[in-house]
Amino acid sequence: MKLKKAVQKITLVQNPPPTPRFVRIKEEEKAKTLHELLDHLQFFGNATRNRESFRVTLLPTAPLLGEIGFWSLITKDGTERNDFGFRSADIGKAIGFHCRLWRSAAPETAASVITAAFASAACVAIAVKFAATGATAVVIFRAAGATAGSSNSAARAETSGEGVASAGIYCDGCNCVNCHNNVDNEAARQEAVGITLERNPNAFRPKIASSPQEPRNSKETEIQVIGKHNKGCHCKKSGCLKKYCECFQANILCSENCKCMDCKNFEESTERRAIFQRDYNLDHIKQPTNAAITEVVGSSGYRTRITPRKRKIQEMFPRKSAADQIVNVTAQYLQEIDRMASSPPSLSESFVSEHANARISGSSRSTYRSVLADVLQPQNVTNLCSLFVILSRVALNTNAETRGNTKTGNLKASAASSAKSLRETKDVRQPVCDDHVNKAEADAVDIADYNRPMSPETLALMCDEQDNMLFGNRSANEAAYQNTIQKSFNFDARSTVVYGEQERIIMTNFLDVLRELVTFGSIKG
DNA sequence: GAGTTTGAAACT
DNA sequence: CAGTTTCAAACTC
Ligand SMILES: [Zn+2]
Ligand SMILES: [Zn+2]
Ligand SMILES: [Zn+2]
Numbered sequence: 001m002k003l004k005k006a007v008q009k010i011t012l013v014q015n016p017p018p019t020p021r022f023v024r025i026k027e028e029e030k031a032k033t034l035h036e037l038l039d040h041l042q043f044f045g046n047a048t049r050n051r052e053s054f055r056v057t058l059l060p061t062a063p064l065l066g067e068i069g070f071w072s073l074i075t076k077d078g079t080e081r082n083d084f085g086f087r088s089a090d091i092g093k094a095i096g097f098h099c100r101l102w103r104s105a106a107p108e109t110a111a112s113v114i115t116a117a118f119a120s121a122a123c124v125a126i127a128v129k130f131a132a133t134g135a136t137a138v139v140i141f142r143a144a145g146a147t148a149g150s151s152n153s154a155a156r157a158e159t160s161g162e163g164v165a166s167a168g169i170y171c172d173g174c175n176c177v178n179c180h181n182n183v184d185n186e187a188a189r190q191e192a193v194g195i196t197l198e199r200n201p202n203a204f205r206p207k208i209a210s211s212p213q214e215p216r217n218s219k220e221t222e223i224q225v226i227g228k229h230n231k232g233c234h235c236k237k238s239g240c241l242k243k244y245c246e247c248f249q250a251n252i253l254c255s256e257n258c259k260c261m262d263c264k265n266f267e268e269s270t271e272r273r274a275i276f277q278r279d280y281n282l283d284h285i286k287q288p289t290n291a292a293i294t295e296v297v298g299s300s301g302y303r304t305r306i307t308p309r310k311r312k313i314q315e316m317f318p319r320k321s322a323a324d325q326i327v328n329v330t331a332q333y334l335q336e337i338d339r340m341a342s343s344p345p346s347l348s349e350s351f352v353s354e355h356a357n358a359r360i361s362g363s364s365r366s367t368y369r370s371v372l373a374d375v376l377q378p379q380n381v382t383n384l385c386s387l388f389v390i391l392s393r394v395a396l397n398t399n400a401e402t403r404g405n406t407k408t409g410n411l412k413a414s415a416a417s418s419a420k421s422l423r424e425t426k427d428v429r430q431p432v433c434d435d436h437v438n439k440a441e442a443d444a445v446d447i448a449d450y451n452r453p454m455s456p457e458t459l460a461l462m463c464d465e466q467d468n469m470l471f472g473n474r475s476a477n478e479a480a481y482q483n484t485i486q487k488s489f490n491f492d493a494r495s496t497v498v499y500g501e502q503e504r505i506i507m508t509n510f511l512d513v514l515r516e517l518v519t520f521g522s523i524k525g
Numbered sequence: 526g527a528g529t530t531t532g533a534a535a536c537t
Numbered sequence: 538c539a540g541t542t543t544c545a546a547a548c549t550c
Pocket of ligand 2: 233247253254259260
């Protein structure tokens with residue numbers, strides 16, 4: 001008993017509460033095999049998520065994936081978009097998310113519904129259904145910081161050091177949680193400043209040399225010329241006439257330090273003049289009596305306070321070991337992946353499929369056809385989506401339970417049957433977006449619910465379930481591993497396990513899907 | 526220097 | 538005006 005307690009203590013020290021981000025995969029080599037596996041697919045971009053929402057950034061190279069067909073994200077007016085986000089709660093709803101089938105004979109654009117989404121340490125998968133045609137697809141994004149061989153960004157941020165504390169200005173009345181940048185924490189603040197300076201001696205140097213800060217009554221144009229951005233801006237799209245531009249924001253003209261494109265922030269610029277004139281009019285003509293007040297905040301941002309934009313230091317007091325603290329509950333499925341990754345990567349393209357029902361009767365020439373169309377059956381996508389949904393519900397309900405009870409059994413059955421149906425490629429004609437599924441999806445908000453603890457009973461059930469469901473006859477090692485997981489954590493650390501378990505369920509089943517697809521690909525090609 | 530992540534301005 | 542999209546700096550490697 002004593003020994004056990006000691007173990008717990010050590011584990012606790014090594015495992016502080018997980019940050020609300022992706023769990024880092026501990027063993028890099030195994031993680032690498034996972035990424036190798038995922039490299040057999042193609043990522044469309046990177047993704048981060050928090051509790052409420054997903055945020056996805058398309059890779060710059062994404063259009064090149066069009067070799068086998070690709071969708072881009074577009075706005076309603078047809079322009080391309082780089083990144084987008086959506087809320088977990090909106091999954092299953094029509095949210096005006098537009099996709100375009102790229103490189104199709106006749107690029108089609110349609111509003112889409114995100115039918116499911118889930119996130120793991122390694123990837124974010126989003127299932128989309130085209131509203132118009134009913135075509136479905138699953139797109140896989142690489143999770144933030146989950147590039148092969150690297151630790152995740154949360155861990156990396158631990159060692160990064162841009163402080164919030166800036167040049168003697170304290171936070172006061174800010175909304176920071178646990179803010180230490182104030183007079184009560186002078187020592188800590190100084191330390192953070194010191195660390196930051198050590199890393200970057202220029203961290204607190206003003207960006208603007210002799211920028212005009214003094215209020216004045218008129219003739220702004222003359223004053224504005226004074227000052228120069230030390231590093232210069234690198235604007236590309238704003239013309240340096242929006243506050244995106246640090247020069248414009250600082251109320252100075254662009255200089256030779258700038259590497260901006262299409263710069264309109266120079267003395268003779270008519271565009272700049274126009275803005276200036278408009279600003280002046282707003283301040284002095286429309287609201288003449290308020291002139292003194294608007295001195296503080298100009299309508300276009302001139303004369304606003306210049307606050308350098310800095311990334312937050314991670315919790316001000318970096319915990320060095322955090323990178324190594326997250327439990328590795330992924331070992332088992334990673335072993336599976338090892339096996340898989342060593343097989344020939346015949347499935348080397350994006351995981352994109354189309355719904356068979358979507359094809360317009362007769363000719364299909366007008367629609368994009370993936371080279372994987374023969375490999376990826378619609379059922380794969382459908383089943384995968386369904387799996388997301390059901391597993392989401394499992395996770396949700398499991399978390400809602402405070403103690404293990406009979407409900408768990410139902411959920412177990414549900415998940416198990418889902419996984420089963422996923423593997424069987426029976427002809428499931430049911431569209432992903434059927435009503436009852438949609439409802440489930442709407443409920444399935446948060447698969448990885450990080451913080452809620454799970455009872456030991458439930459935990460045990462979940463573990464058993466996975467064993468039966470995924471590994472049939474588990475090895476003694478794996479059994480021991482499961483025990484270790486359960487015994488190694490006290491109440492406080494348990495949420496980590498919960499998250500890990502959920503992730504493992506999902507990823508393992510996800511793995512099954514991928515394996516199945518690889519198998520098909522091997523057979524085909 | 527390229528690629529990624531982040532905070533925030535701009536937009537609706 | 539809250540939610541979403543666009544933007545460029547800060548960051549990492
Ligand atoms: Zn600029
Ligand atoms: Zn500039
Ligand atoms: Zn410029």
